[in-house]
Amino acid sequence: MVLRLYTVVIDAADPRGLARWWAEALGWQILHDGAEEVVVAKDDDSYPALIFVPVGEPKIVKNRVHLDLAPDDRDREVSRLEAMGARRVDVGQGPQSTWVVLADPEGNEFCVLSSRDGGL
Amino acid sequence: MVLRLYTVVIDAADPRGLARWWAEALGWQILHDGAEEVVVAKDDDSYPALIFVPVGEPKIVKNRVHLDLAPDDRDREVSRLEAMGARRVDVGQGPQSTWVVLADPEGNEFCVLSSRDGGL
Numbered sequence: 001m002v003l004r005l006y007t008v009v010i011d012a013a014d015p016r017g018l019a020r021w022w023a024e025a026l027g028w029q030i031l032h033d034g035a036e037e038v039v040v041a042k043d044d045d046s047y048p049a050l051i052f053v054p055v056g057e058p059k060i061v062k063n064r065v066h067l068d069l070a071p072d073d074r075d076r077e078v079s080r081l082e083a084m085g086a087r088r089v090d091v092g093q094g095p096q097s098t099w100v101v102l103a104d105p106e107g108n109e110f111c112v113l114s115s116r117d118g119g120l
Numbered sequence: 121m122v123l124r125l126y127t128v129v130i131d132a133a134d135p136r137g138l139a140r141w142w143a144e145a146l147g148w149q150i151l152h153d154g155a156e157e158v159v160v161a162k163d164d165d166s167y168p169a170l171i172f173v174p175v176g177e178p179k180i181v182k183n184r185v186h187l188d189l190a191p192d193d194r195d196r197e198v199s200r201l202e203a204m205g206a207r208r209v210d211v212g213q214g215p216q217s218t219w220v221v222l223a224d225p226e227g228n229e230f231c232v233l234s235s236r237d238g239g240l
Contacts, residue, residue, distance in 0.1 A: 003146055003197050005170075006190035006233060008128060026123055048168070050125075051188070057181075064228065065185040068171070070126035077123050108184065113126060 007039075007051045008067070010108065011059075015052035018106055022050055025081060025104075026069070059107045062091055067110045074100065074115045081112070127159075127171045128187070130228065131179075135172035138226055142170055145201060145224075146189070179227045182211055187230045194220065194235045201232070 012018040019038035023030055031049065032039035041049035071077040078100045082088070086102040089109055093101050098114040132138040139158035143150055151169065152159035161169035191197040198220045202208075206222040209229055213221050218234040 001147060001197060001200060002192035003232070004190045005146060005168075005187060007188040009186050009188055009231070011184040026125060027121060048125075048187075055184070059184055061181060062177075063183065063185050064131040064175070064179055065183050065187075066129050067125060067168075067185075068127040068129055070124045072122035077121060080121060111129070112123070 005048050007047075007049045009051045009053055011055040011057075012052045012106055013055070013058070014106070015054050018104065019050070019052040021084065021105055022052075024084060025086075063109055066108070068099070068113055069110060070113050071115055072117065074112055078102065078112050125168050127167075127169045129171045129173060131175040131177075132172045132226055133175070133178070134226070135174050138224065139170070139172040141204065141225055142172075144204060145206075183229055186228065188219070188233055189230060190233050191235055192237065194232055198222065198232050 010018065015038045016033065019030060019040050022028070023040045026042070028040050028042050030038065031041050031044065036053070038052045039049050040052070081102055085105045089101050089103045091101050091109060093099065099111045101109060101111050103109050130138065135158045136153065139150060139160050142148070143160045146160075146162070148160050148162050150158065151161050151164065156173065158172045159169050160172070201222055205225045209221050209223045211221050211229060213219070219231045221229060221231050223229050
């Protein structure tokens with residue numbers, strides 16, 4: 001058997017706008033920009049990519065699948081993302097959590113983890 | 121800035137069971153098995169991992185974030201996953217789609233894409 005984790009697909013009201021937001025957030029590139037999907041990846045050879053696809057239905061509940069991002073400097077990255085339009089959300093993480101929960105411009109929750117050298 | 125895509129986090133009613141299911145689906149390993157989270161990854165050095173975390177609330181709508189998997193042989197992999205308990209779901213993909221939409225045992229939708237050499 002060969003079954004590879006290839007892409008993380010994110011439903012979007014505005015795939016093009018959300019793809020650009022995430023490309024800027026991660027320092028990744030737009031590899032394909034089409035009406036059916038917009039592909040964002042680190043480079044041509046890196047998997048998984050993020051793919052943004054158009055959907056008609058709005059987001060109504062907390063996502064059951066979300067991304068965790070590892071920063072070199074958590075607070076600096078959170079400030080940068082907030083300046084880009086991310087907002088802090090409370091999903092019950094509590095005041096002692098070492099990570100920060102944010103939502104992207106379409107409300108998709110994600111976490112910025114504790115600081116670590118090189119983001120590793 | 122350094123902000124790395126580190127993990128894909130999946131809410132689960134039974135994190136341990138769902139983690140084992142995905143490890144078998146992908147041929148990955150359980151790297152950490154705790155009450156707070158169960159970590160599944162290809163190996164110690166591969167990112168992103170999948171992390172399964174316990175939540176109380178049930179799944180009630182189609183996930184807005186899902187995984188696409190690339191197989192070497194789509195139909196063989198779909199049959200294998202169905203034998204493991206995956207079921208086919210209709211999310212409006214239409215009869216002409218080159219991919220197959222499945223749901224894992226907790227109903228999380230994912231796609232098995234068209235066949236490609238080595239899953240690449």
